[in-house]
Amino acid sequence: MKIIKIHHPLKKELNLSQPLVIAMGFFDGLHLGHQKVINSAREISEKKNLPLAVITYDHKPELVYKKMQGNDKRYITVYQDKMQLLNQLGVDYVFYINYSYAFQSQSPQMFVDDYLVQNFNADTVVAGFDHTYGDKNADMDLLPTYAKHRFEVVQVAPNLINNKKISSTRIRRNLEDGHIETVNKLLGRHFKNDGVIVHGYARGRELGYPTINIDYDGLQMMPSIGVYVTKVRIGNEWFEGMASIGRNETFGENNPITLEINLLNFNRNVYGETVRVEWLYKIRNQVKFTGIDNLIKQMDQDKIITERFFKNI
Numbered sequence: 314m315k316i317i318k319i320h321h322p323l324k325k326e327l328n329l330s331q332p333l334v335i336a337m338g339f340f341d342g343l344h345l346g347h348q349k350v351i352n353s354a355r356e357i358s359e360k361k362n363l364p365l366a367v368i369t370y371d372h373k374p375e376l377v378y379k380k381m382q383g384n385d386k387r388y389i390t391v392y393q394d395k396m397q398l399l400n401q402l403g404v405d406y407v408f409y410i411n412y413s414y415a416f417q418s419q420s421p422q423m424f425v426d427d428y429l430v431q432n433f434n435a436d437t438v439v440a441g442f443d444h445t446y447g448d449k450n451a452d453m454d455l456l457p458t459y460a461k462h463r464f465e466v467v468q469v470a471p472n473l474i475n476n477k478k479i480s481s482t483r484i485r486r487n488l489e490d491g492h493i494e495t496v497n498k499l500l501g502r503h504f505k506n507d508g509v510i511v512h513g514y515a516r517g518r519e520l521g522y523p524t525i526n527i528d529y530d531g532l533q534m535m536p537s538i539g540v541y542v543t544k545v546r547i548g549n550e551w552f553e554g555m556a557s558i559g560r561n562e563t564f565g566e567n568n569p570i571t572l573e574i575n576l577l578n579f580n581r582n583v584y585g586e587t588v589r590v591e592w593l594y595k596i597r598n599q600v601k602f603t604g605i606d607n608l609i610k611q612m613d614q615d616k617i618i619t620e621r622f623f624k625n626i
């Protein structure tokens with residue numbers, strides 16, 4: 314898969330030898346709805362024996378017209394993951410466009426002429442029914458008018474779960490509400506975070522539950538505060554773990570939010586290792602315990618629930 318980074322105004326002549334079947338979208342999460350769009354484009358590209366391309370953007374359009382804070386500016390999938398998932402979906406080219414004020418301000422007709430026709434050599438353009446390209450009013454119903462028979466336009470109907478559209482917004486809401494199983498259902502895979510194992514306060518081993526403390530990518534969304542069953546990859550090995558995201562309230566007020574995981578049947582020094590955490594099930598909310606004995610008793614219970622979870626899958 315070839316990634317071509319683009320900054321507006323488009324100057325370079327890409328000189329693509331063949332016309333392309335192009336799927337368009339921001340695709341945050343690459344959830345089952347997005348997968349339906351890209352798979353539809355792939356089927357067309359296979360039938361026509363043409364390469365499959367994706368047009369996507371480096372950040373959300375909202376970043377251009379409003380100030381974003383907290384979770385708003387985090388993503389369900391960060392760059393590396395998005396590219397890896399697109400590669401797995403069989404994409405040949407990614408046009409990775411810097412979403413700027415200048416890009417957004419061009420007319421839809423200019424976007425179609427300069428980008429889709431002249432530079433990307435579109436044979437077919439595929440997108441979800443609610444996709445807009447640049448201008449908010451440039452919707453999929455209008456695309457054939459701008460295309461002027463120079464390429465085919467395919468609209469993909471919404472992919473539904475429980476009669477509701479699968480969307481990035483729905484996933485973000487469920488992550489914030491701790492509904493990790495729903496998130497995983499909408500994604501069609503487990504939600505995950507990557508990071509590096511760093512030092513904490515060395516309290517874990519005294520509690521009888523040492524925890525890997527994970528320094529995670531701040532650009533990616535995290536599940537909400539709570540205690541979860543997880544799978545953890547260190548190197549090429551997978552381990553079962555119980556994770557805590559929270560402020561360790563038992564040990565004082567206003568601690569920073571940390572991600573810590575006790576791994577089952579594990580006893581190794583793994584500082585400095587890179588890890589992948591997959592989120593499977595929420596056990597409970599965080600509690601401010603009076604005394605560490607009560608915290609330990611609760612962690613004994615969490616361990617039983619975690620072991621039972623893995624026995625039953």
Ligand SMILES: Cc1cc2nc3c(=O)[nH]c(=O)nc-3n(C[C@H](O)[C@H](O)[C@H](O)COP(=O)(O)O)c2cc1C
Pocket residue numbers: 513514515516517518522524526540555556557560561562563564573574575598599600601602608612615
């Ligand atoms: C499964 C699990 C559940 C936890 N639940 C809580 C909790 O409800 N309240 C709390 O204050 N800390 C909780 N913790 C966090 C512990 O306070 C933390 O692991 C301990 O302070 C060790 O910190 P350290 O890694 O900095 O040494 C939990 C940790 C784990 C692994």
Ligand SMILES: Nc1ncnc2c1ncn2[C@@H]1O[C@H](COP(=O)(O)OP(=O)(O)O)[C@@H](O)[C@H]1O
Pocket residue numbers: 510511512513514515516517518519522523524525526574575576577578579580581582583584
């Ligand atoms: N079962 C286990 N789960 C997590 N970490 C473990 C485990 N066994 C050993 N370790 C090691 O112990 C470290 C955590 O110990 P801990 O006392 O919680 O200290 P700190 O919080 O300062 O890292 C981990 O980073 C890891 O290297």
